[in-house]
Amino acid sequence: MNTHEMYQTADAILDRCGREQRSVIAVLQGIQEHYRYLPRELFPYLAEQLGVSEARLYSVATFYENFSLDPKGHFVIKVCDGTACHVRKSIPILERLRSDLGLSDKKVTTDDLLFTVETVSCLGACGLAPVITVNDKVHPGMTPDKASELIKQLREELQNADNA
């Protein structure tokens, strides 16, 4: 990755959120949104700018579920396993997605960095259970078959984008 570009990105986020201790989470969220993960290369710079130790950044980055130190896929699929989705059978959907993409609870991202599959405890869309989200877009009333279909669609979408 281009280091110069990375510092520029970080600076823009730091300017927006403020270079102070209380902005740690907001800054990490900005970085995560941009890169879809937290590149460790940036930590020394961020720590210096925010006036905290690198250890403190790592303590926050590893505590919260939304942060990832490993790169995530182009499509981040979150299967809701909140109570309402669970009782309306969300696990078979998760299992199907994992088997279609060759993933497991340990390996969450495909090698080609296209798909990440993870669970989320509740998206608050319980009325439409079971739901999954793809990059924050909610797909209601899912079934394992619909999930397989969705993966196919997403692959096509990507291919069309590449061709265009």
Added chain:
Amino acid sequence: MLTMLKTRADLDALRERCAAAARAEEKKILVCAGTGCVSSGSLDIFDRLREIMSEKGVDCTVELQEEPHEHAVGMKKSGCHGFCEMGPLVRIEPQGWLYTRVRLSDCEEIVERTILRGEHIERLAYQKDGTVHKEQEDIPFYKKQTRLVLEHCGHIDATSILEYLAIGGYTAFEKALFDLSPDDIIREVTESNLRGRGGGGFPAGRKWSQVQRQKEPVKYVVCNGDEGDPGAFMDRSIMEGDPHRMLEGMMIAGRACGASEGYIYVRAEYPMAVSRLQNAIAQAEACGLLGRDILGSGFDFTLHISRGAGAFVCGEGSALTASIEGKRGMPRVKPPRTVEHGLFDKPTVLNNVETYANVPLILNRGAAWYKSIGPENSPGTKAFALTGNIVNTGLIEVPMGTTLREIIFDIGGGMRDGGEFKAVQIGGPSGGCLTAEHLDMPLDFDSLKKAGAMIGSGGLVVMDQHTCMVEVARFFMNFTQNESCGKCVPCREGTRRMLEILERIVAGNGRDGDIELLLELADTITNTALCGLGKSAALPVVSTIKNFRSEYEAHIYEKRCPTGNCRKLRRISIDPKLCKGCSKCSRTCPAGAISGVLKQPFVIDPDKCIKCGACVEACPFHAIKED
């Protein structure tokens, strides 16, 4: 463009103009833009309706203007109606008709017939048992509700401060600034006996007065919008559907306690709530309802939004403030309490979204009126998220003290697919389950506590006879264990041990004494964990053991799951009378557990069988069964 308001008279005049503009909109189309309906495509419906209106030359306004616009049709993106199951929802005013499951292809007809000719389209109305319910308020789901906190959700444009003003918004804040002293406000809130809607039920008035009394000059108002309980989305709907109502409540709290800064902590999983709140704050700032010397009253107040990053424990007060400060969200030992040393170590009022949304109502209509709703010790209404194996899932609001029976059977429409009511899980992972014997118990803070459950934030997950209660307990324990922050040993280690025991029980490896061990661990965790979430972590297990002990015993001693839910406890066998010996099952079996001679009955080797059920589906003669 919003005008900057400098005095009370400016605000009153603007409100008057907005009300007049709203009255001038003779017809309104309200398209639900809550998370539920948006994901079923409501925004496309909105765009399509607009397109058709402009094609047909129907004058429509998409934004309420300060100047009335004669004979226009108002098109609005409203907040959540709560009836997510039937979405996308479209409400037509002035008739009050509700169209359900609207599709793009219906849009033309809606404009042509309903808007231009005033006709009702029966096909789109909600129908139940052959009855067509034209008006929204006539639908059984709504009829039995008392919508006070949610009164505007679905009825106004959630993204417009002018709409909120048009229906009398910010009158309570105006009163708080000019007519009432901080002591008066606190007296009124205390008198109303408003209790915290986040789960604890602590009286809000008492909390406010404790903060007000602190000598420290800098104080904060914090709103807990970290609605992390799986199965709950009341606060999300308020933040998305009526954000100004909640802001108004926070401003009043700031005025009462002498705070000039507030923070709203919203969980990361609610992106729409965040954007609606940002929009609402920007509008309030542009009007001068937030900022310095508000309306010339000398009161300064600013609001910030803090987005969570995915940690359930941040719903706990001291963890939430730590998270706003940019730290790991871990609770600390109390006392000192948040009212003394809260955010940035300053005195802090911390209430949840629904609590703040109640405040404007109390100031507008008075404590006496508020107390007349619901039981004396827990007055007011409560929003519940109704989900699970029930016909009408969605968001409801009822007076405190309403019975489960009314909620599940009258509003919820009874059990889905003809199921039989078994239990309802209330209050998520910190709550307990209630059974058929509790159906007629009034739901309020105190009676639930007595029954060994808690109201929590208000998630109601209804379960039918096919739900295994041991598995439900395992599910919640898995959740709590995952979300345990790890600071205190009882929660970090205790929940892990409890989860291990539950996992072995559902896997068929339960041992004699496991139930007793679970109860012993539960007792220790409840008494020694550091924070409220740890203390209540064992409640789902304790309450399922209390109410469904026989299910636990069947799993442990008979290695049998009475509901057939636990896959590892399934027993699959071939009925020799029905088996034709076609060998399809043995070819399907991934574990090679089925063997036999062609044209003679096959057999399953139980030691090899992984209970996947593939053979059951494969058998053309329905000879393979689970028992």
